[in-house]
Amino acid sequence: MKRTCPHCGAPVQPRSRYCSACGRALGAPPAPLTEADPPPEVALSNIRRIRVEGDTLSLRELVNVVESGVRWWQSRLEDADAVTRAQAAQAIRELSQILASLSEQIARGRETMRITTRLPALRRYAVACPVCGRGNREGARFCQGCGAALGGGQPAAPAELERPMVLRLSMAARTDTGQVRRNNEDSVYAGELLLPTGSKLGLALVADGMGGARAGEHASRIAAEVMRAHLQHELDGKRPPDDATWERLLREAVRAANRTVYEQARADTARRGMGTTLTVALFAGDRVHIASVGDSRAYLLNAGGVTRDGATSAQLTSDHSLVARLVDIGQITPEEARTHPQRNILYRTIGTDPTVEVDTRSDPLEPGDVILLCSDGLFNHVTDEEMARIVLETPDAEQACARLVALANERGGSDNISVVVARVDA
Ligand code: CA
Numbered sequence: 001m002k003r004t005c006p007h008c009g010a011p012v013q014p015r016s017r018y019c020s021a022c023g024r025a026l027g028a029p030p031a032p033l034t035e036a037d038p039p040p041e042v043a044l045s046n047i048r049r050i051r052v053e054g055d056t057l058s059l060r061e062l063v064n065v066v067e068s069g070v071r072w073w074q075s076r077l078e079d080a081d082a083v084t085r086a087q088a089a090q091a092i093r094e095l096s097q098i099l100a101s102l103s104e105q106i107a108r109g110r111e112t113m114r115i116t117t118r119l120p121a122l123r124r125y126a127v128a129c130p131v132c133g134r135g136n137r138e139g140a141r142f143c144q145g146c147g148a149a150l151g152g153g154q155p156a157a158p159a160e161l162e163r164p165m166v167l168r169l170s171m172a173a174r175t176d177t178g179q180v181r182r183n184n185e186d187s188v189y190a191g192e193l194l195l196p197t198g199s200k201l202g203l204a205l206v207a208d209g210m211g212g213a214r215a216g217e218h219a220s221r222i223a224a225e226v227m228r229a230h231l232q233h234e235l236d237g238k239r240p241p242d243d244a245t246w247e248r249l250l251r252e253a254v255r256a257a258n259r260t261v262y263e264q265a266r267a268d269t270a271r272r273g274m275g276t277t278l279t280v281a282l283f284a285g286d287r288v289h290i291a292s293v294g295d296s297r298a299y300l301l302n303a304g305g306v307t308r309d310g311a312t313s314a315q316l317t318s319d320h321s322l323v324a325r326l327v328d329i330g331q332i333t334p335e336e337a338r339t340h341p342q343r344n345i346l347y348r349t350i351g352t353d354p355t356v357e358v359d360t361r362s363d364p365l366e367p368g369d370v371i372l373l374c375s376d377g378l379f380n381h382v383t384d385e386e387m388a389r390i391v392l393e394t395p396d397a398e399q400a401c402a403r404l405v406a407l408a409n410e411r412g413g414s415d416n417i418s419v420v421v422a423r424v425d426a
Protein backbone atom coordinates (compact mmCIF):
# COMPACT_ATOMS: atom_id res chain seq x y z
CA MET A 1 0.00 0.00 0.00
CA LYS A 2 1.34 3.46 -1.03
CA ARG A 3 1.45 5.95 1.84
CA THR A 4 2.00 9.71 1.69
CA CYS A 5 2.54 12.37 4.34
CA PRO A 6 -0.77 14.15 5.17
CA HIS A 7 1.12 17.42 5.70
CA CYS A 8 3.47 17.71 2.69
CA GLY A 9 2.38 14.84 0.44
CA ALA A 10 5.83 13.24 0.28
CA PRO A 11 5.90 9.42 -0.06
CA VAL A 12 6.67 7.71 3.25
CA GLN A 13 7.53 4.16 4.32
CA PRO A 14 4.51 1.99 5.29
CA ARG A 15 5.40 1.85 9.00
CA SER A 16 7.09 5.27 9.51
CA ARG A 17 5.86 7.43 12.38
CA TYR A 18 7.37 10.69 11.11
CA CYS A 19 7.67 12.10 7.60
CA SER A 20 11.26 11.97 6.35
CA ALA A 21 10.64 15.12 4.22
CA CYS A 22 8.90 17.54 6.63
CA GLY A 23 9.52 15.78 9.98
CA ARG A 24 5.92 15.96 11.15
CA ALA A 25 4.07 13.10 12.86
CA LEU A 26 2.22 10.80 10.46
CA GLY A 27 -0.25 9.21 12.88
CA ALA A 28 -0.73 5.48 13.14
CA PRO A 29 0.34 3.52 10.06
CA PRO A 30 -2.77 2.28 8.24
CA ALA A 31 -1.21 -0.96 7.00
CA PRO A 32 -3.13 -3.90 8.49
CA LEU A 33 -1.09 -6.40 10.45
CA THR A 34 -0.67 -9.71 8.72
CA GLU A 35 -0.79 -13.16 10.27
CA ALA A 36 3.02 -13.03 10.04
CA ASP A 37 2.97 -10.47 12.85
CA PRO A 38 0.84 -12.13 15.53
CA PRO A 39 0.17 -9.81 18.45
CA PRO A 40 1.81 -10.91 21.69
CA GLU A 41 -0.26 -12.37 24.49
CA VAL A 42 -1.00 -9.70 27.09
CA ALA A 43 -1.13 -10.56 30.79
CA LEU A 44 -2.71 -7.60 32.58
CA SER A 45 -1.58 -6.92 36.12
CA ASN A 46 -3.46 -5.52 39.13
CA ILE A 47 -6.92 -6.12 37.74
CA ARG A 48 -9.70 -6.28 40.28
CA ARG A 49 -11.63 -9.47 39.78
CA ILE A 50 -14.52 -9.55 37.33
CA ARG A 51 -17.57 -10.79 39.16
CA VAL A 52 -20.17 -12.77 37.32
CA GLU A 53 -23.07 -12.71 39.77
CA GLY A 54 -26.07 -14.74 38.73
CA ASP A 55 -26.42 -13.85 35.09
CA THR A 56 -25.09 -10.30 35.17
CA LEU A 57 -21.69 -8.74 34.59
CA SER A 58 -20.53 -5.30 35.83
CA LEU A 59 -19.78 -2.99 32.91
CA ARG A 60 -17.43 -0.87 35.04
CA GLU A 61 -15.30 -3.92 35.82
CA LEU A 62 -15.13 -4.68 32.11
CA VAL A 63 -14.14 -1.04 31.46
CA ASN A 64 -11.25 -1.50 33.95
CA VAL A 65 -9.96 -4.42 31.91
CA VAL A 66 -10.16 -2.47 28.64
CA GLU A 67 -8.42 0.54 30.20
CA SER A 68 -5.63 -1.66 31.56
CA GLY A 69 -5.25 -3.12 28.07
CA VAL A 70 -4.89 0.40 26.65
CA ARG A 71 -2.25 1.26 29.27
CA TRP A 72 -0.34 -1.94 28.50
CA TRP A 73 -0.27 -1.08 24.79
CA GLN A 74 0.60 2.58 25.50
CA SER A 75 3.79 1.37 27.17
CA ARG A 76 4.68 -0.28 23.83
CA LEU A 77 4.30 2.91 21.79
CA GLU A 78 7.91 3.84 22.57
CA ASP A 79 9.29 0.39 21.67
CA ALA A 80 12.42 0.29 19.51
CA ASP A 81 10.70 -2.06 17.06
CA ALA A 82 8.47 -0.37 14.48
CA VAL A 83 6.23 -3.45 14.14
CA THR A 84 5.53 -3.38 17.89
CA ARG A 85 4.69 0.33 17.74
CA ALA A 86 2.30 -0.29 14.85
CA GLN A 87 0.65 -3.17 16.71
CA ALA A 88 0.28 -0.95 19.79
CA ALA A 89 -1.35 1.87 17.82
CA GLN A 90 -3.79 -0.53 16.18
CA ALA A 91 -4.60 -2.27 19.49
CA ILE A 92 -5.30 1.08 21.19
CA ARG A 93 -7.63 2.02 18.31
CA GLU A 94 -9.56 -1.24 18.66
CA LEU A 95 -9.75 -1.05 22.45
CA SER A 96 -10.88 2.58 22.25
CA GLN A 97 -13.86 1.49 20.14
CA ILE A 98 -14.79 -1.14 22.73
CA LEU A 99 -14.36 1.47 25.49
CA ALA A 100 -16.59 3.93 23.64
CA SER A 101 -19.30 1.34 23.25
CA LEU A 102 -19.18 0.31 26.94
CA SER A 103 -19.10 3.97 28.02
CA GLU A 104 -22.27 4.68 26.01
CA GLN A 105 -24.02 1.88 27.87
CA ILE A 106 -22.92 3.29 31.24
CA ALA A 107 -23.96 6.82 30.17
CA ARG A 108 -27.44 5.45 29.51
CA GLY A 109 -27.55 4.40 33.14
CA ARG A 110 -26.69 0.75 32.63
CA GLU A 111 -24.36 -0.65 35.32
CA THR A 112 -24.61 -4.33 34.48
CA MET A 113 -25.27 -6.38 31.36
CA ARG A 114 -27.20 -9.59 31.18
CA ILE A 115 -25.03 -12.54 30.24
CA THR A 116 -26.13 -14.44 27.15
CA THR A 117 -23.74 -17.39 27.23
CA ARG A 118 -22.76 -19.48 30.23
CA LEU A 119 -21.04 -22.80 30.67
CA PRO A 120 -23.50 -25.54 29.66
CA ALA A 121 -25.41 -27.58 32.24
CA LEU A 122 -23.83 -31.02 32.43
CA ARG A 123 -25.64 -34.38 32.51
CA ARG A 124 -27.19 -35.20 35.87
CA TYR A 125 -26.71 -38.31 37.93
CA ALA A 126 -30.10 -38.21 39.59
CA VAL A 127 -30.81 -41.95 39.85
CA ALA A 128 -29.16 -43.58 42.86
CA CYS A 129 -28.27 -47.28 42.53
CA PRO A 130 -30.21 -49.29 45.17
CA VAL A 131 -27.19 -51.60 45.60
CA CYS A 132 -24.03 -49.47 45.64
CA GLY A 133 -25.55 -45.99 45.97
CA ARG A 134 -23.67 -44.55 43.01
CA GLY A 135 -25.44 -41.87 40.96
CA ASN A 136 -26.55 -42.79 37.45
CA ARG A 137 -27.87 -40.83 34.50
CA GLU A 138 -31.61 -40.36 34.18
CA GLY A 139 -32.94 -43.16 32.00
CA ALA A 140 -30.04 -45.56 32.72
CA ARG A 141 -31.13 -49.23 32.98
CA PHE A 142 -28.05 -50.58 34.75
CA CYS A 143 -25.78 -49.00 37.35
CA GLN A 144 -22.55 -47.75 35.76
CA GLY A 145 -20.66 -48.66 38.93
CA CYS A 146 -21.82 -52.15 39.88
CA GLY A 147 -24.04 -53.25 37.01
CA ALA A 148 -27.16 -53.70 39.17
CA ALA A 149 -30.50 -53.19 37.44
CA LEU A 150 -31.99 -49.77 38.12
CA GLY A 151 -35.63 -50.86 38.28
CA GLY A 152 -37.34 -53.06 35.72
CA GLY A 153 -34.27 -54.79 34.21
CA GLN A 154 -32.70 -58.14 35.09
CA PRO A 155 -30.71 -58.06 38.33
CA ALA A 156 -26.96 -58.35 37.89
CA ALA A 157 -25.00 -61.40 39.02
CA PRO A 158 -23.69 -61.22 42.63
CA ALA A 159 -20.06 -61.05 41.43
CA GLU A 160 -20.96 -57.98 39.38
CA LEU A 161 -22.53 -56.27 42.37
CA GLU A 162 -19.37 -56.44 44.42
CA ARG A 163 -17.06 -55.15 41.74
CA PRO A 164 -16.39 -51.41 42.22
CA MET A 165 -16.13 -49.33 39.08
CA VAL A 166 -12.48 -49.10 38.11
CA LEU A 167 -11.70 -46.48 35.51
CA ARG A 168 -8.62 -46.80 33.38
CA LEU A 169 -6.97 -43.64 32.16
CA SER A 170 -4.98 -43.36 28.93
CA MET A 171 -3.37 -39.99 28.37
CA ALA A 172 -1.27 -38.27 25.73
CA ALA A 173 0.06 -34.74 25.39
CA ARG A 174 1.47 -32.78 22.50
CA THR A 175 2.80 -29.26 22.07
CA ASP A 176 3.88 -27.60 18.85
CA THR A 177 5.44 -24.22 18.00
CA GLY A 178 2.96 -23.67 15.16
CA GLN A 179 3.65 -21.94 11.84
CA VAL A 180 4.32 -18.36 12.88
CA ARG A 181 5.98 -17.97 16.27
CA ARG A 182 9.71 -18.54 16.74
CA ASN A 183 9.52 -20.09 20.22
CA ASN A 184 7.14 -22.45 21.94
CA GLU A 185 6.04 -20.76 25.18
CA ASP A 186 3.53 -23.51 26.07
CA SER A 187 4.21 -26.36 28.50
CA VAL A 188 2.18 -29.56 28.79
CA TYR A 189 2.23 -32.53 31.15
CA ALA A 190 0.38 -35.83 31.25
CA GLY A 191 1.55 -38.29 33.88
CA GLU A 192 0.98 -39.87 37.25
CA LEU A 193 1.31 -38.91 40.90
CA LEU A 194 2.03 -41.66 43.38
CA LEU A 195 0.01 -41.91 46.59
CA PRO A 196 1.50 -43.35 49.82
CA THR A 197 -0.89 -46.30 49.44
CA GLY A 198 0.84 -47.20 46.18
CA SER A 199 -2.13 -46.21 44.01
CA LYS A 200 -1.71 -43.61 41.29
CA LEU A 201 -3.51 -40.46 40.22
CA GLY A 202 -3.57 -39.01 36.72
CA LEU A 203 -2.37 -35.43 36.31
CA ALA A 204 -2.81 -33.41 33.12
CA LEU A 205 -1.93 -29.77 32.61
CA VAL A 206 -1.49 -27.08 29.99
CA ALA A 207 0.33 -23.78 30.63
CA ASP A 208 0.55 -21.05 27.99
CA GLY A 209 3.37 -18.65 28.80
CA MET A 210 3.69 -15.02 27.81
CA GLY A 211 6.36 -12.38 28.21
CA GLY A 212 8.59 -12.60 25.15
CA ALA A 213 12.36 -13.14 24.88
CA ARG A 214 11.95 -16.70 26.24
CA ALA A 215 10.43 -15.43 29.52
CA GLY A 216 7.04 -16.94 28.62
CA GLU A 217 8.67 -20.32 28.04
CA HIS A 218 10.27 -20.09 31.46
CA ALA A 219 7.01 -19.00 33.16
CA SER A 220 4.95 -21.89 31.80
CA ARG A 221 7.66 -24.47 32.57
CA ILE A 222 8.16 -23.22 36.14
CA ALA A 223 4.40 -23.12 36.78
CA ALA A 224 4.03 -26.72 35.55
CA GLU A 225 6.97 -27.94 37.63
CA VAL A 226 5.88 -26.20 40.86
CA MET A 227 2.31 -27.45 40.38
CA ARG A 228 3.41 -31.08 39.99
CA ALA A 229 5.97 -30.95 42.83
CA HIS A 230 3.51 -29.25 45.22
CA LEU A 231 0.76 -31.81 44.54
CA GLN A 232 3.14 -34.75 44.89
CA HIS A 233 4.49 -33.35 48.17
CA GLU A 234 1.04 -32.72 49.65
CA LEU A 235 -0.28 -36.13 48.57
CA ASP A 236 2.54 -37.84 50.45
CA GLY A 237 0.45 -37.04 53.52
CA LYS A 238 -3.03 -38.34 52.95
CA ARG A 239 -5.63 -38.57 50.25
CA PRO A 240 -8.27 -35.80 50.39
CA PRO A 241 -11.62 -37.17 51.59
CA ASP A 242 -13.96 -35.01 49.48
CA ASP A 243 -14.26 -32.64 46.51
CA ALA A 244 -13.84 -29.50 48.64
CA THR A 245 -10.50 -30.77 50.00
CA TRP A 246 -9.27 -31.79 46.54
CA GLU A 247 -10.15 -28.35 45.23
CA ARG A 248 -8.41 -26.60 48.15
CA LEU A 249 -5.31 -28.70 47.43
CA LEU A 250 -5.41 -27.63 43.76
CA ARG A 251 -5.89 -23.95 44.65
CA GLU A 252 -2.90 -24.07 47.03
CA ALA A 253 -0.74 -25.71 44.35
CA VAL A 254 -1.74 -23.09 41.75
CA ARG A 255 -1.00 -20.30 44.24
CA ALA A 256 2.43 -21.84 44.95
CA ALA A 257 3.10 -21.75 41.19
CA ASN A 258 1.88 -18.14 41.08
CA ARG A 259 4.21 -17.05 43.89
CA THR A 260 7.24 -18.68 42.28
CA VAL A 261 6.64 -17.16 38.84
CA TYR A 262 5.82 -13.75 40.38
CA GLU A 263 8.98 -13.71 42.52
CA GLN A 264 11.21 -14.78 39.62
CA ALA A 265 9.65 -12.13 37.39
CA ARG A 266 10.42 -9.46 39.99
CA ALA A 267 13.96 -10.68 40.63
CA ASP A 268 15.08 -10.78 37.00
CA THR A 269 14.66 -7.71 34.77
CA ALA A 270 14.83 -9.86 31.63
CA ARG A 271 11.76 -11.72 32.88
CA ARG A 272 9.78 -8.78 34.22
CA GLY A 273 6.10 -9.03 33.32
CA MET A 274 6.22 -12.72 32.41
CA GLY A 275 3.13 -14.79 33.12
CA THR A 276 1.32 -17.92 32.12
CA THR A 277 -2.08 -19.55 32.01
CA LEU A 278 -2.49 -22.79 33.95
CA THR A 279 -5.24 -25.36 33.53
CA VAL A 280 -4.96 -28.62 35.46
CA ALA A 281 -7.00 -31.83 35.66
CA LEU A 282 -6.41 -34.28 38.49
CA PHE A 283 -8.02 -37.74 38.10
CA ALA A 284 -8.87 -39.45 41.38
CA GLY A 285 -11.05 -42.57 41.31
CA ASP A 286 -14.16 -41.82 39.28
CA ARG A 287 -13.90 -38.04 39.64
CA VAL A 288 -11.92 -35.30 37.96
CA HIS A 289 -10.85 -32.16 39.83
CA ILE A 290 -10.02 -29.13 37.74
CA ALA A 291 -8.30 -25.80 38.42
CA SER A 292 -7.76 -22.97 35.95
CA VAL A 293 -6.36 -19.47 35.60
CA GLY A 294 -6.24 -17.75 32.21
CA ASP A 295 -7.74 -18.95 28.94
CA SER A 296 -6.38 -22.48 28.50
CA ARG A 297 -9.44 -24.71 28.47
CA ALA A 298 -10.69 -28.03 29.77
CA TYR A 299 -13.48 -29.86 27.92
CA LEU A 300 -15.52 -32.94 28.72
CA LEU A 301 -16.34 -35.12 25.68
CA ASN A 302 -18.39 -38.29 25.37
CA ALA A 303 -20.12 -39.83 22.34
CA GLY A 304 -23.06 -40.65 24.62
CA GLY A 305 -23.59 -36.98 25.48
CA VAL A 306 -22.24 -34.80 28.29
CA THR A 307 -24.87 -32.07 28.71
CA ARG A 308 -28.53 -32.16 29.70
CA ASP A 309 -29.47 -31.67 26.07
CA GLY A 310 -27.12 -34.42 24.85
CA ALA A 311 -24.26 -32.42 23.30
CA THR A 312 -21.08 -34.50 22.91
CA SER A 313 -18.82 -31.68 24.16
CA ALA A 314 -18.87 -29.14 26.99
CA GLN A 315 -16.32 -26.57 28.08
CA LEU A 316 -15.65 -26.98 31.80
CA THR A 317 -13.59 -23.82 32.34
CA SER A 318 -14.27 -20.13 31.92
CA ASP A 319 -11.78 -18.10 29.83
CA HIS A 320 -10.32 -15.20 31.82
CA SER A 321 -10.01 -13.08 28.71
CA LEU A 322 -11.50 -9.80 27.58
CA VAL A 323 -13.16 -11.37 24.54
CA ALA A 324 -14.88 -14.04 26.66
CA ARG A 325 -16.58 -11.30 28.68
CA LEU A 326 -17.52 -9.42 25.50
CA VAL A 327 -19.17 -12.65 24.28
CA ASP A 328 -20.95 -12.93 27.66
CA ILE A 329 -22.67 -9.57 27.22
CA GLY A 330 -23.44 -10.13 23.55
CA GLN A 331 -20.99 -7.51 22.24
CA ILE A 332 -19.33 -10.08 19.96
CA THR A 333 -20.21 -13.65 18.90
CA PRO A 334 -18.21 -16.73 19.96
CA GLU A 335 -17.14 -17.03 16.31
CA GLU A 336 -15.85 -13.42 16.30
CA ALA A 337 -14.01 -14.07 19.57
CA ARG A 338 -11.88 -16.75 17.86
CA THR A 339 -10.47 -14.21 15.39
CA HIS A 340 -10.85 -11.00 17.42
CA PRO A 341 -7.64 -8.91 17.27
CA GLN A 342 -7.71 -8.40 21.06
CA ARG A 343 -8.33 -12.06 21.90
CA ASN A 344 -4.88 -12.22 23.54
CA ILE A 345 -5.75 -9.88 26.44
CA LEU A 346 -6.02 -11.84 29.70
CA TYR A 347 -7.14 -10.29 32.98
CA ARG A 348 -6.19 -13.22 35.19
CA THR A 349 -2.85 -15.02 34.84
CA ILE A 350 -0.17 -16.79 36.88
CA GLY A 351 2.82 -14.63 37.83
CA THR A 352 1.56 -11.10 37.18
CA ASP A 353 0.30 -10.35 40.73
CA PRO A 354 1.36 -11.59 44.19
CA THR A 355 -1.94 -13.42 44.67
CA VAL A 356 -4.35 -15.01 42.21
CA GLU A 357 -7.95 -16.15 42.25
CA VAL A 358 -8.30 -19.76 41.02
CA ASP A 359 -11.40 -21.38 39.51
CA THR A 360 -11.94 -24.98 40.61
CA ARG A 361 -14.59 -27.64 40.04
CA SER A 362 -15.11 -31.39 40.44
CA ASP A 363 -17.11 -33.63 38.13
CA PRO A 364 -18.02 -37.32 38.03
CA LEU A 365 -16.51 -39.44 35.27
CA GLU A 366 -18.00 -42.38 33.45
CA PRO A 367 -16.58 -44.84 30.90
CA GLY A 368 -16.26 -43.23 27.46
CA ASP A 369 -15.45 -39.78 28.86
CA VAL A 370 -12.54 -37.80 27.50
CA ILE A 371 -11.06 -34.78 29.26
CA LEU A 372 -9.31 -32.52 26.75
CA LEU A 373 -7.07 -29.64 27.81
CA CYS A 374 -5.75 -27.14 25.27
CA SER A 375 -4.19 -23.72 24.77
CA ASP A 376 -5.79 -20.99 22.63
CA GLY A 377 -3.48 -21.99 19.74
CA LEU A 378 -5.84 -24.95 19.26
CA PHE A 379 -9.29 -23.51 19.95
CA ASN A 380 -8.73 -20.36 17.89
CA HIS A 381 -8.30 -22.57 14.79
CA VAL A 382 -10.43 -25.63 15.58
CA THR A 383 -14.08 -25.41 16.67
CA ASP A 384 -15.50 -27.26 19.67
CA GLU A 385 -17.50 -29.50 17.31
CA GLU A 386 -14.40 -30.42 15.31
CA MET A 387 -12.41 -31.17 18.47
CA ALA A 388 -15.19 -33.47 19.73
CA ARG A 389 -15.55 -35.26 16.38
CA ILE A 390 -11.80 -35.87 15.95
CA VAL A 391 -11.23 -37.03 19.54
CA LEU A 392 -14.30 -39.27 19.69
CA GLU A 393 -13.51 -40.96 16.38
CA THR A 394 -9.80 -41.48 17.24
CA PRO A 395 -9.51 -44.13 19.99
CA ASP A 396 -5.75 -43.65 20.42
CA ALA A 397 -5.00 -40.59 22.59
CA GLU A 398 -1.60 -39.95 20.92
CA GLN A 399 -3.19 -39.99 17.48
CA ALA A 400 -6.03 -37.72 18.59
CA CYS A 401 -3.49 -35.15 19.84
CA ALA A 402 -1.49 -35.40 16.62
CA ARG A 403 -4.60 -34.92 14.44
CA LEU A 404 -5.73 -31.84 16.40
CA VAL A 405 -2.29 -30.20 16.22
CA ALA A 406 -2.05 -30.98 12.48
CA LEU A 407 -5.45 -29.35 11.83
CA ALA A 408 -4.51 -26.17 13.73
CA ASN A 409 -1.26 -26.01 11.74
CA GLU A 410 -3.11 -26.55 8.45
CA ARG A 411 -5.24 -23.53 9.29
CA GLY A 412 -2.28 -21.24 9.86
CA GLY A 413 -0.86 -22.34 13.23
CA SER A 414 -0.74 -18.68 14.28
CA ASP A 415 0.21 -19.51 17.88
CA ASN A 416 1.81 -22.31 19.88
CA ILE A 417 -0.56 -25.31 19.93
CA SER A 418 -0.92 -27.57 22.98
CA VAL A 419 -3.31 -30.36 23.76
CA VAL A 420 -3.71 -33.12 26.35
CA VAL A 421 -6.21 -35.94 25.79
CA ALA A 422 -7.16 -38.12 28.77
CA ARG A 423 -9.46 -41.03 27.89
CA VAL A 424 -11.45 -42.80 30.58
CA ASP A 425 -12.41 -46.46 30.09
CA ALA A 426 -13.97 -49.06 32.35
CA1 CA B 1 -1.24 -18.97 23.31
